[in-house]
Amino acid sequence: MSMEQKAGTRLIVKDVSKTFYQKKIEPHHVVDKVSLEVKDNEFLVLLGPGHCGKTVLLNIVSGLMPPDEGSVYLDGEKITKPNPKIGMVFQKLGLMPWKTVIENVEIGPKLSGINVKTRRERAEYFIDLVGLKGFENSYPHQLSGGMKQRVGIARAYTNDPEILIMDEPFGQLDAQTRYNMQNEISRISEHEKRTIIFVTNNIEEALYLGDRIILFTECPARVKEIYDIDLKRPRDMIDPEFLRLRKMISNNTDLAL
């Protein structure tokens, strides 16, 4: 226990910075002194333009990459390597093409040595939940973009994480599928309550899903503003309050998102 924390806070990001060097000399600041807190069971949206900084921040939070400065604490413990309590839905999915849907979904428990029967049951439950029943034995390349994303979500849930990180999961989907998937994730997260950190560059998506939105600046990523969203669920994208918030956030960003 190296960090005191307020009740209900799960994850603390404190003064995290990261710099890369382009062509070995030019410093390229991607994350600059970011501090934030994630509360238990909240749906937190990190909203920011472009592709700068957010993915790096997530890789640091998940323990895949060490920060240059600052630290990340989960329940008071400093994060130095990936932790099974944190699950991740990757932007580019990373489904293993040689595994069938169910083999992909059960990979988490499999790697932790859980027996076939238990992990199959769990995988089947989440495959059902994300609406992929009947596709257990298909290979990823036989699925559409939205279906693949569902596999990625089921895979993260099956490892039973307490905190789920989703890195622009719908960034590569077409508008219609994206809209459906937003509904789906909203439904799934109501059904299986978890702490979720959701990254997006889309204001509507952020407002549609988030309990809280943290707005980032462009490059390097810094926290610009934090919004508490008290709209009732399910949310309505043409509700006047929704539109007001949308306008407010949009006026506060440097670029049209």
Next chain:
Amino acid sequence: MNNNNLLKKGRRMGDLKYMILSVISVLTFLLIWQLLVIFGVLSTRTIAAPTQVLVTFFEKFYSTAPDGATIFTNIAVSLKVSLTGFFSAIIIGTPLGMLMGWYKPLDRFIRPLFEIIRPIPPIAWIPLTILWVGIGLGAKAMIIFFSAFVPCVINSYTGIKLTSQVHVSVAKTFGASNFKIFRTVGVPSSMPMAFAGIRIALGNSWGTLVAAELLAANAGLGYMIMMGRQFVRPDVIILGMLTIGILGFIFTWIFTKIENVVVRWRTL
């Protein structure tokens, strides 16, 4: 920031460590080989020490024993044969593959003949070629031609088949004729694949050369190692093998340089 610089330094140190390790491993290999020969574990009738191979290398600058030619004559003979076969295969094979990929009737006419020839390894042509053409330059060049021709055709054919339909449509909207589209869109876009084929052809032609010279020659590097065996000269055999390997390596290296210049837009 400091942290990152340190990391980078660490990585460079790591690279250096592995480089030293490779050098040590190669030197150890040579040393063990040398010692095994010196202490008579391996007979000098079946293997020559690395230093002996080096000595033979310098001797072969002027000595013509046991195969009747200096090493440079042998290299020159081998190069002449392999380059003749290799270049004629490129000149005939690559355009043929492209034309077949672009013009359907030509494809349908030539493809069956090509499919009959394709599965026969070039080495299998050696006896027939010797009977038909003899064992001169032409015969060996022909065998090498067979080995290089097949990959040249296949790859340039596949390359031009993969031409983006969008590019073709764009050219069509400008009213270009079919041949003009072939020349300006098809040929350039098939270049990376064509070069990949030529690269395979290069390896094949050098490998086949050795086979051709082992079986039918009176000079050349393959002939030199064959004679080395007959006169029980392991030093000459190993020298020949190394020369063949090094020349093959140099060819590939030069070729990669050319390829990078010609298709430098490839990775973009």
Next chain:
Amino acid sequence: MKKTAAYDQKRRPIKKILNSLLPFVSITCLFLLWFYASNINPDLVPSPASTWERLIQLFVKPVNKMNLFGHVWASLQRVFIALACATVLGVTVGVMIGWSKTFKAIFGTLFELIRPIPPIAWLPIIIMWFGIGEFPKILIVFIGTFMPIVVNTYTGIRLVMPLHLDVARMFNASNRQLLFEVAIPSALPPIFAGIRNATSSGWMTVLAAEMIASKAGLGFLITRGMDYFDVPLILVGMLAIGIVGALLAIITEFIERLLCPWNKKLEQD
């Protein structure tokens, strides 16, 4: 637009028939050429009929106590044994030098130094070391098959997507699990491509080995044809070589499809 489409369709049947006839035309041309050449010089170019006769004769009066199938099997056996050893050893070495930088430094460099020497160039020294029995021939074919398998396995392991490794790391995979659960399965398609290359390279190498020193096998058969000026025998041998080679290619591709059902690239081909 519609008008031209209809016009195209009307014009198409004749063109289509012509197009579908072309392969037969070309094969017929080939046979005509063969007949013509065999008429001019029947010693150098035997007619199709005499080639066929020679094939039958090969069963009636075997060469070196073996009919055609015997020789085919002799060659195939060598390739299979060598290929099996090369697959086991080659994949192991390829995985090791692809996964561990230390192994790469120690063995990779040596391998790179030996690799440019064509397998056939090993023939004289291997004959010198081991004579002309069965083992040296298998060894030569082994060298020819080992190289492509190592190279492809190595490349496959190096090209594992970092994202896949990250995914597994996210699930707390150990280094061992990263290798066996992620790196090796994802390298399977290139490994199989390597085995496919190795099969055709092995088929070629075995012929070379048999042509230089052997008493059985298809390579021996065609050299025998050359020595006895028996051109029909050479042709029979070449045909058998081509047919077996093509069958080997088809079989390896079939096995590859069976074992790597996710491999999209094959599906599209």
